[in-house]
Amino acid sequence: MNAEPVSIAAASTATPGLAIDGLAVAYGGQRVIENLSLTIEQGCFFTLLGPSGCGKTTLLRTIAGFIQAAEGRLLFGGSDVTRLPPHRRNIGMVFQDYALFPDKTVFDNVAYGLRARRVDEATIRRKVAQSLDHVGLGHLAARHPAALSGGQRQRVALARALVIEPQLLLMDEPLSNLDAKLRVQVREVITELQREAGITTIFVTHDQDEALAMSDRIGVMNRGRLEQVGPPSAIYREPATGYVADFVGAANLVKVTLPAAAAIGPVMVPLPGGVVTARAPATVPAGHALLVARPEEISLTRDGEGLTGTVRRRQYLGGRTTYKVELPEGLTLAVDLHGDRHDAFQPGDLVRLGFDPLRTLVLAS
Missing domain, CATH: 2.40.50.140 (Nucleic acid-binding proteins)
Structure with a gap:
């Protein structure tokens, strides 16, 4: 039996990084997310975990503004962004397929968001250099994506998302195209940089190991609903439903x-x-x-x-x-x-x- 929709409030009384209130999302007149409420505190690494088709990517894309909510509100740091287009939501996005410009160098890929914001070139050079150094790719700034490995391309995508200093970092299955050993290496880079930057992060995955290893909190999704939300240890040790127990770890x-x-x-x-x-x-x-x-x-x-x-x-x-x-x-x-x-x-x-x-x-x- 599926749990009823839940509203999870952060323990802190400070302004949350993200608040979702009564969200509903529809495709072709059919609701795929219904009455979902969730509060994520500032600086939290929050993972949406679940199988294909459970609604986690739909929820992420709605937070980003690529999909419009049918009902409910989205608040970033207390400000209502529900009707704002993606480019006005101050988000950094890392996609599953990296979404790098093949005709641009690593430097220009990372600089893209800053140039779109009309930042001066001196500041762009400084920030891009710092961002590439953070992900260990400063020496590859002049290369094009085709000359990079999968792990390097993913780190470029991460640097591009972080360099604009977003209010929210959104990551959609960013490690799924990497082999097992490289996944572990890149996830360590992601968590280290996220902790250092203190950016509220929403990470989507179907991989339970990634979720348990990287997250401050996890939301397990099932058919457009949050089945359970909590820290990794609670999700594993205290599953609220058979669905959670079965999906997170062997049981x-x-x-x-x-x-x-x-x-x-x-x-x-x-x-x-x-x-x-x-x-x-x-x-x-x-x-x-x-x-x-x-x-x-x-x-x-x-x-x-x-x-x-x-x-x-x-x-x-x-x-x-x-x-x-x-x-x-x-x-x-x-x-x-x-x-x-x-x-x-x-x-x-x-x-x-x-x-x-x-x-x-x-x-x-």
Whole structure:
């Protein structure tokens, strides 16, 4: 079940970097975002996370002014920009495909926004040189984009967005065209520069690792709604819905039936072969519910207490080994063991599964 639309206020009483109030966006008469409200404090690195088609890019483009809101208001630093065109919103934009001018040098690409604002050439030379030095590309100022690597082109796009000193920095899947190792390098550059500049940043991605590693706060989107908003640790450790638990990190999601309503706190949950003690972060009505157990929060032993299961598969993944363990009635759970325990159990072994009563959650279905 999807969560209802939420309004998330920043903890600080200072003027927020971005406030969205009752936003609705429509395509062809059909609402794709409905009654969305959100407040992001000044200087926050905020990530919109979700799968393709969930509305995160639509929301970003509406904030930028490329899409007009059907209803609601957008405020930058307390000023209403809802009806302003993009060029009057003082935003820096970094696109997925970099959007660099192929016929311009690196210097001229970065200088483009300053020249559009009619900044004098002496100031342009100084600011562009500083911006390129910040991203480690000062020595490539005379090159054209075709002579650069993907990571270098992305850093040029970042320098171009930051050099105008925008009120808001918007980034739409900026790392998706890079290989895995380069992604990590460039995301470190982005977070370092964002922290240094203190610019309120909205970052769109479908990659949970990027979101968890880079963000101050994350908004998980589902069908045009914010399913949950919070710091990365809360999104991972305290998912509000099964959708969030399933999308952010790996999780065992087990449909269960509660014989009675569960109050906030410990709950005894019946599973095939026994009973597990879990925690309800909110009141859960009797009947159908969802048990959420992260693979790394389940222990495996040969003896002792816990549910009895049989190892069916083992997958070595370097830093961890994932075991698929079958319980009675065909229920299969994933269990992650880290370190040097990659060969601790073999397919066919009988094992005991232990569940952390604080980390294992029961949510309304």
